[in-house]
Amino acid sequence: xxxxxxxxxxxxxxxxxxxxxxxxxxxxxxxxxxxxxxxxxxxxxxxxxxxxxxxxxxxxxxxxxxxxxxxxxxxxxxxxxxxxxxxxxxxxxxxxxxxxxxxxxxxxxxxxxxxxxxxxxxxxxxxxxxxxxxxxxxxxxxxxxxxxxxxxxxxxxxxxxxxxxxxxxxxxxxxxxxxxxxxxxxxxxxxxxxxxxxxxxxxxxxxxxxxxxxxxxxxxxxxxxxxxxxxxxxxxxxxxxxxxxxxxxxxxxxxxxxxxxxxxxxxxxxxxxxxxxxxxxxxxxxxxxxxxxxxxxxxxxxxxxxxxxxxxxxxxxxxxxxxxxxxxxxxxxxxxxxxxxxxxxxxxxxxxxxxxxxxxxxxxxxxx
Amino acid sequence: xxxxxxxxxxxxxxxxxxxxxxxxxxxxxxxxxxxxxxxxxxxxxxxxxxxxxxxxxxxxxxxxxxxxxxxxxxxxxxxxxxxxxxxxxxxxxxxxxxxxxxxxxxxxxxxxxxxxxxxxxxxxxxxxxxxxxxxxxxxxxxxxxxxxxxxxxxxxxxxxxxxxxxxxxxxxxxxxxxxxxxxxxxxxxxxxxxxxxxxxxxxxxxxxxxxxxxxxxxxxxxxxxxxxxxxxxxxxxxxxxxxxxxxxxxxxxxxxxxxxxxxxxxxxxxxxxxxxxxxxxxxxxxxxxxxxxxxxxxxxxxxxxxxxxxxxxxxxxxxxxxxxxxxxxxxxxxxxxxxxxxxxxxxxxxxxxxxxxxxxxxxxxxxxxxxxxxxxxxxxxxxxxxxxxxxxxxxxxxxxxxxxxxxxxxxxxxxxxxxxxxxxxxxxxxxxxxxxxxxxxxxxxxxxxxxxxxxxxxxxxxxxxxxxxxxxxxxxxxxxxxxxxxxxxxxxxxxxxxxxxxxxxxxxxxxxxxxxxxxxxxxxxxxxxxxxxxxxxxxxxxxxxxxxxxxxxxxxxxxxxxxxxxxxxxxxxxxxxxxxxxxxxxxxxxxxxxxxxxxx
Numbered sequence: 011x012x013x014x015x016x017x018x019x020x021x022x023x024x025x026x027x028x029x030x031x032x033x034x035x036x037x038x039x040x041x042x043x044x045x046x047x048x049x050x051x052x053x054x055x056x057x058x059x060x061x062x063x064x065x066x067x068x069x070x071x072x073x074x075x076x077x078x079x080x081x082x083x084x085x086x087x088x089x090x091x092x093x094x095x096x097x098x099x100x101x102x103x104x105x106x107x108x109x110x111x112x113x114x115x116x117x118x119x120x121x122x123x124x125x126x127x128x129x130x131x132x133x134x135x136x137x138x139x140x141x142x143x144x145x146x147x148x149x150x151x152x153x154x155x156x157x158x159x160x161x162x163x164x165x166x167x168x169x170x171x172x173x174x175x176x177x178x179x180x181x182x183x184x185x186x187x188x189x190x191x192x193x194x195x196x197x198x199x200x201x202x203x204x205x206x207x208x209x210x211x212x213x214x215x216x217x218x219x220x221x222x223x224x225x226x227x228x229x230x231x232x233x234x235x236x237x238x239x240x241x242x243x244x245x246x247x248x249x250x251x252x253x254x255x256x257x258x259x260x261x262x263x264x265x266x267x268x269x270x271x272x273x274x275x276x277x278x279x280x281x282x283x284x285x286x287x288x289x290x291x292x293x294x295x296x297x298x299x300x301x302x303x304x305x306x307x308x309x310x311x312x313x314x315x316x317x318x319x320x321x322x323x324x325x326x327x328x329x330x331x332x333x334x335x336x337x338x339x340x341x342x343x344x345x346x347x348x349x350x351x352x353x354x355x356x357x358x359x360x361x362x363x364x365x366x367x368x369x370x371x372x373x374x375x376x377x378x
Numbered sequence: 379x380x381x382x383x384x385x386x387x388x389x390x391x392x393x394x395x396x397x398x399x400x401x402x403x404x405x406x407x408x409x410x411x412x413x414x415x416x417x418x419x420x421x422x423x424x425x426x427x428x429x430x431x432x433x434x435x436x437x438x439x440x441x442x443x444x445x446x447x448x449x450x451x452x453x454x455x456x457x458x459x460x461x462x463x464x465x466x467x468x469x470x471x472x473x474x475x476x477x478x479x480x481x482x483x484x485x486x487x488x489x490x491x492x493x494x495x496x497x498x499x500x501x502x503x504x505x506x507x508x509x510x511x512x513x514x515x516x517x518x519x520x521x522x523x524x525x526x527x528x529x530x531x532x533x534x535x536x537x538x539x540x541x542x543x544x545x546x547x548x549x550x551x552x553x554x555x556x557x558x559x560x561x562x563x564x565x566x567x568x569x570x571x572x573x574x575x576x577x578x579x580x581x582x583x584x585x586x587x588x589x590x591x592x593x594x595x596x597x598x599x600x601x602x603x604x605x606x607x608x609x610x611x612x613x614x615x616x617x618x619x620x621x622x623x624x625x626x627x628x629x630x631x632x633x634x635x636x637x638x639x640x641x642x643x644x645x646x647x648x649x650x651x652x653x654x655x656x657x658x659x660x661x662x663x664x665x666x667x668x669x670x671x672x673x674x675x676x677x678x679x680x681x682x683x684x685x686x687x688x689x690x691x692x693x694x695x696x697x698x699x700x701x702x703x704x705x706x707x708x709x710x711x712x713x714x715x716x717x718x719x720x721x722x723x724x725x726x727x728x729x730x731x732x733x734x735x736x737x738x739x740x741x742x743x744x745x746x747x748x749x750x751x752x753x754x755x756x757x758x759x760x761x762x763x764x765x766x767x768x769x770x771x772x773x774x775x776x777x778x779x780x781x782x783x784x785x786x787x788x789x790x791x792x793x794x795x796x797x798x799x800x801x802x803x804x805x806x807x808x809x810x811x812x813x814x815x816x817x818x819x820x821x822x823x824x825x826x827x828x829x830x831x832x833x834x835x836x837x838x839x840x841x842x843x844x845x846x847x848x849x850x851x852x853x854x855x856x857x858x859x860x861x862x863x864x865x866x867x868x869x870x871x872x873x874x875x876x877x878x879x880x881x882x883x884x885x886x887x888x889x890x891x892x893x894x895x896x897x898x899x900x901x902x903x904x905x906x907x908x909x910x911x912x913x914x915x916x917x918x919x920x921x922x923x924x925x926x927x928x929x930x931x932x933x934x935x936x937x938x939x940x941x942x943x944x945x946x947x948x949x950x951x952x953x954x955x956x957x958x959x960x961x962x963x964x965x966x967x968x969x970x971x972x973x974x975x976x977x978x
Contacts (some may be wrong), residue, residue, distance in 0.1 A: 013751060013756065016836075017759075017763060020763065020839065024767075024843060027844070027847075031844070031847055032867065032869055033847035033848065033850065033851055033867075033869070033870065033873065034847065034850050034851070035783070035850050035851070036850075036852050036865045042782075044779075045779055045780065045782060045783060048777065048779045048780055049774065049780050049783070052773055052774055052777060052780060055773075056770035056771070056773055059734075059766070059770060060766060060767065060770055063737065063738075063766050064766060066741060067741050067744065067759065067762060067763070070741065070744035070745050070747070070749070071744065071749060071751075071759060074744060074745065074746060074747045074748065074749050075749050075751065076749055076750045076751070077748070080748050081681070081951055082681045082682035082746060082747045082748040082943060082944035082951070083682070083746035083747070083944070084682075084683065084943075084944050084945055084946050085683075085685070085746070086686075086687060086941070087686050087687070087688065087689070088685075088686070091742075092686050092689055092735070092738075092739075095734075095735065096731060096735060099730070099731050099734045099735070100731055103727045103728070103730050103731060103773075106727065106777055107723065107724065107727045107777060109779075110723060110777035110778060110779040110780065111720055111723060111778075111779075113779040114716075114719050114720065114723065114778045114779045115720075117716070117779070117782070118716040118717060118719070132633070133543045133634075133635070134543075151631075152630075152631040152632060152633055152638075153631060153638065155633045155638070157636060162633075192713075195632060195633045196537065196538075196541065196543070196632045196634045197537045197538035197541060197543065197544075197632070197634075198535055198537070198646060200711065200786060202786065202852075202854070204783070204851070204852030204865050205865065207782055207783045208782050208783075209711055209782060209783075209785065209786070210711050210713060211711055211712050211713040212713070213646055213647060213712070214537060214632050214646065215631065215632075215643075215644070215645060215646065216630075216645075216647070216713055218713035229864070230864070230865070231863045231864055231865055233852075233854055233863070235785075235786035235787070235854045235855075236535075236786060237460065237463075237530070237531045237535070237538070237856045238543070239460075239529075239538050239541075239543030239544045240456045240457045240460065240529070240543060240544070240545060241456070241543070242460070242856065242857070243456065243857040243858040243859055243860070246862070246863075308452075308455065309456065310455075310456055310457070353457075353525075353542070354542075355542045355543055356635065357635040357636035358636040359636075
């Protein structure tokens with residue numbers, strides 16, 4: 011009796027939880043309403059089976075509980091019943107699978123006119139590349155990758171000269187299909203934006219892709235959703251969905267590959283932004299904060315809170331007082347003097363002098 | 379339609395091969411440590427598996443502590459967290475569930491249930507356990523080497539598994555791969571035993587279609603394992619070579635931490651195919667024994683034959699076959715050719731049909747039964763409820779389109795825990811309550827058992843049902859901390875606290891179970907040979923617990939299927955498999971007996 015009641019309560023409770031709890035799909039911001047529809051169909055079919063099977067079982071547990079002198083019914087098989095159940099189940103399965111395959115057919119055939127954006131993943135940061143005015147992405151090779159050439163651009167390729175390289179947030183115009191090419195330089199990553207519904211792994215040695223059309227303006231979290239090492243949970247970025255006009259303004263302020271090579275800083279305007287604020291934005295966009303916290307809690311690397319002036323013990327037992335020289339050395343050749351308790355896993359990075367000053371200003375002034 | 383219970387009811391085939399000779403050990407060491415008796419090996423397997431499983435249980439609680447109260451406990455750092463994720467998963471799937479179902483229940487139940495005196499290769503069977511034991515030691519050793527255990531996730535995906543951004547990418551991963559290879563070697567020795575014993579050593583009259591479903595489940599799971607583990611073995615060996623001598627099976631050209639590495643031309647996706655070619659059958663290696671055992675628990679305690687026995691056998695066989703053509707549903711968003719999605723989504727959803735049939739038949743076994751809610755039965759019914767839930771959410775993830783938003787989120791974690799962690803573990807508990815009286819001669823305490831069932835059943839549901847909804851929100855799995863996103867409401871943190879409290883509670887009540895196991899061994903009620911009034915051969919042994927050789931002087935002859943419960947007209951509501959039909963078969967029996975004497 012108790013068991014039957016418990017089963018009924020569990021069934022009702024589960025259904026109520028579904029309808030009453032505040033936790034469900036994050037509001038959609040792309041064209042993929044068909045994915046949500048497929049999910050709804052599946053919920054309907056599986057929910058029905060869940061309720062019917064479990065309530066029937068609760069009924070059996072109550073109705074056919076052991077009674078003194080009673081005997082169970084002897085019936086080894088019932089071919090007819092079994093065949094009917096098989097047929098009904100097959101129909102239910104087909105009802106879920108068919109829409110699923112139709113939507114998947116959409117997913118594997120991106121629209122011809124989709125604009126191209128490349129997302130590049132490395133431990134533990136995102137960067138983005140746009141094809142520039144010629145509409146073509148230049149060729150790349152992992153073997154070209156250095157701290158000065160973080161995208162691994164082929165310097166000889168004319169198609170790559172006007173490619174727009176973005177180390178910060180990704181921007182896209184609203185209502186225009188985007189085909190994202192996904193590329194990794196080190197390990198597996200996964201490009202996922204909950205509001206867009208679609209996601210895909212980045213695989214070193216391959217270029218993978220996904221597509222969507224953003225339909226709601228806003229700023230959305232990009233998460234890495236394939237375990238990629240200690241900094242995985244902090245490998246984040248933002249995608250900003252702009253109006254076409256705002257997008258064009260933003261795009262024209264970004265630096266092309268040719269400009270980064272020539273050191274031409276014209277594109278990126280930082281006027282009116284304080285040095286420490288520039289440093290804060292850099293720390294986020296270049297992925298520093300994936301490992302270095304700014305609130306004093308230990309991360310994968312030492313925290314930046316109260317960093318300057320601190321005396322750190324190194325792995326070889328010696329001490330060092332953190333000053334600008336040590337700070338810069340630790341960015342350019344991070345494994346030269348590793349603090350005790352941490353692993354030598356930080357990649358060397360390259361910043362311009364101005365950027366380095368901004369970073370120092372941020373850590374020194376804002377994170378005292 | 380012919381009735382399976384009565385076909386060839388009275389036919390017992392003549393002896394074909396002489397009985398095996400058993401080696402009876404003369405020393406204490408030979409009886410209890412280096413023992414060749416499958417029953418002792420089963421206990422050894424079970425103790426080691428449950429022991430290492432408890433370690434993995436504590437690991438999961440540490441993970442829940444971090445997720446429930448992020449940043450509160452300093453001793454869990456990001457590296458430690460993913461090491462816990464990795465070791466918890468690997469231990470639970472391979473070293474606990476696989477070892478316990480096949481090495482534990484397989485060893486104990488196969489010879490007893492098919493009417494054999496032992497496994498056919500007792501010495502190899504003993505080796506199997508000891509190699510498993512060494513594999514566990516190597517795995518545990520990896521926790522204590524510099525850099526710690528691997529933190530690559532239980533899937534061990536390269537390139538990260540062997541690159542410096544992952545904890546344990548040096549010695550940790552190498553020990554993990556060596557341990558897995560040893561496990562596979564050990565398992566193969568045991569697995570060949572189980573298969574050959576079922577095929578060759580069944581007692582006279584025990585036709586395949588008279589075997590209890592427990593044996594069918596364990597047998598097919600073993601066949602799956604023998605075919606699937608080699609894929610993992612080659613993947614382990616190839617990754618070992620990548621990690622140690624610099625081959626590039628799975629390693630493309632990469633820049634790791636700013637360093638150009640010497641690898642070139644390998645494919646990380648190749649590893650994933652090999653891994654999941656093993657990994658998906660692995661799900662059924664765990665599930666099929668659970669399916670089989672739960673069928674027998676339901677039948678015995680409902681006093682009713684399992685509904686649709688033949689369909690149940692064929693469902694097991696079909697599921698086993700299909701499980702080899704669905705592996706890439708774990709890889710819909712892995713970057714493999716997306717057109718594979720059509721094929722694998724279709725095969726995956728087709729597998730739902732035989733699985734659903736099994737569920738219907740379990741429930742229909744209860745229908746018009748005479749249900750005794752003994753503790754094993756509670757767990758069996760709890761299993762059906764949990765499995766229905768976990769199986770249905772599989773239809774979300776298997777349907778390639780819906781996998782896009784849900785893949786790599788907490789929905790996946792909730793799904794696979796419901797379907798291949800909680801469900802099989804409920805069966806393990808049910809099975810232990812069911813067979814403990816045969817193994818020890820004493821009953822487990824009923825009150826403690828009921829307490830254990832209710833807390834575990836309701837507690838695990840409270841952990842995993844709400845967790846699906848975190849997945850709908852888009853909360854990713856394997857995240858040390860999810861702070862700082864804009865789309866996850868703060869209430870999700872409250873939900874995480876609730877889940878963590880439930881998890882700690884469920885973890886704690888397992889101590890009651892261990893206490894029960896221990897105390898009942900000394901003080902439990904005397905069980906007698908057949909406390910549940912069951913039909914299968916293990917309950918018809920001369921001694922309880924059965925001695926070496928299982929059946930005393932004479933092997934039982936089998937005259938009927940395993941499910942003669944509540945047969946109309948019969949005196950009792952069960953007829954053991956070795957009870958001859960009362961009419962018509964007498965002469966055949968006498969001849970058989972003589973035949974039998976000549977050979978023994």
